[in-house]
Amino acid sequence: MRRTDVPGTEAVSRTRPRWWAELPLIFLVYAVYSAGRLLARGDVTTAVDNGLAILRVEKVFYLNAEHPLNRLFTREPWLGIPADFWYASLHYMVTPAILIWIFRSRTVRYRAARTWLLTSTFIGLIGFTLLPTCPPRLLSASYGFIDTMAQYSDYGWWGGEASAPRGLGGMTNQYAAMPSLHVGWALWCGVMLWRYGGTRLTKVAGVAYPLITTIVVMGTANHYFLDALAGAAVMGVGLLLTRPVLRLADRARERFWTWRLTSATAPVTSGSTPVKSGSTPVRVPVPESVPASVTVGSRGTGSSIVSGGCQTSPGERLPGQRKVSAGHGPGAEQGADPEASPADAGDETPAPAR
Numbered sequence: 602m603r604r605t606d607v608p609g610t611e612a613v614s615r616t617r618p619r620w621w622a623e624l625p626l627i628f629l630v631y632a633v634y635s636a637g638r639l640l641a642r643g644d645v646t647t648a649v650d651n652g653l654a655i656l657r658v659e660k661v662f663y664l665n666a667e668h669p670l671n672r673l674f675t676r677e678p679w680l681g682i683p684a685d686f687w688y689a690s691l692h693y694m695v696t697p698a699i700l701i702w703i704f705r706s707r708t709v710r711y712r713a714a715r716t717w718l719l720t721s722t723f724i725g726l727i728g729f730t731l732l733p734t735c736p737p738r739l740l741s742a743s744y745g746f747i748d749t750m751a752q753y754s755d756y757g758w759w760g761g762e763a764s765a766p767r768g769l770g771g772m773t774n775q776y777a778a779m780p781s782l783h784v785g786w787a788l789w790c791g792v793m794l795w796r797y798g799g800t801r802l803t804k805v806a807g808v809a810y811p812l813i814t815t816i817v818v819m820g821t822a823n824h825y826f827l828d829a830l831a832g833a834a835v836m837g838v839g840l841l842l843t844r845p846v847l848r849l850a851d852r853a854r855e856r857f858w859t860w861r862l863t864s865a866t867a868p869v870t871s872g873s874t875p876v877k878s879g880s881t882p883v884r885v886p887v888p889e890s891v892p893a894s895v896t897v898g899s900r901g902t903g904s905s906i907v908s909g910g911c912q913t914s915p916g917e918r919l920p921g922q923r924k925v926s927a928g929h930g931p932g933a934e935q936g937a938d939p940e941a942s943p944a945d946a947g948d949e950t951p952a953p954a955r
Contacts, residue, residue, distance in 0.1 A: 652735035670820035721839025780831030
């Protein structure tokens with residue numbers, strides 16, 4: 602039985618994933634994710650109310666680290682500009698790079714890692730749909746947040762509308778702040794680097810990357826601290842669901858192949874006999890004129906059948922039947938009498954009286 606590998610378990614995959622099957626799958630999931638974000642925009646009033654509710658909860662528990670970080674990033678360009686580049690690019694570069702790295706160098710771990718990432722992404726899409734949330738940068742200026750990406754837009758390819766390229770801000774869902782998949786995907790990358798990196802540098806990167814990403818999303822006023830926590834929680838739920846999802850996928854695959862084999866080996870007609878050609882069963886029709894006592898491919902020397910409808914007993918031959926000793930030329934008949942005399946040869950020689 603195939604076992605799956607998720608962090609904390611051991612597993613061996615019997616089949617190597619094929620890149621030409623994995624690439625369309627990942628593109629399909631990402632396309633569904635992007636389309637879902639656009640369709641689940643929600644109304645602005647609800648999104649603003651949800652954002653303010655999160656901000657009030659954070660203030661009650663003194664978790665609103667977004668304000669001091671945002672002031673720091675807007676006051677210090679040497680921090681704010683790199684943070685904007687980090688937010689706008691690494692999310693789409695590091696995650697695919699690590700996925701490809703696992704595919705090439707940790708093949709037996711790839712399937713579970715990929716399933717964990719995609720499952721968590723779908724859970725995040727559910728969160729965007731049920732809880733549209735206005736990010737801090739889109740709140741009224743009275744709440745004290747400044748959009749650093751709008752402030753430093755002259756330094757990058759993004760415009761004043763989110764991290765999309767200039768002119769494409771309207772094609773994004775700017776109210777998909779809860780949960781933060783920037784943080785969720787960064788956490789997935791960190792776990793992969795820590796678990797499979799093998800060097801001290803990769804382990805340091807595995808810890809630093811999600812932590813810096815969390816600081817960046819808050820300092821640029823794109824997410825609340827609770828958004829970051831929700832992103833980590835989504836990855837945790839996705840991790841718990843990875844093994845059940847893999848089992849369902851294996852079961853569906855087995856049923857598909859069972860159906861394929863059953864369809865391929867099903868009888869064509871009642872008057873056919875199965876003959877195997879290689880490893881795929883092939884059914885060859887048998888003409889109805891052939892007697893049922895004839896076995897396909899039989900060449901026994903004692904067969905009583907010499908022609909359709911004529912039978913002789915073993916050892917008996919028809920009048921005028923030519924006999925040739927075994928081993929005398931390629932035309933020698935099977936079952937010839939080894940004691941036959943030369944007088945028996947020839948079609949015109951009369952047979953001796955019996």
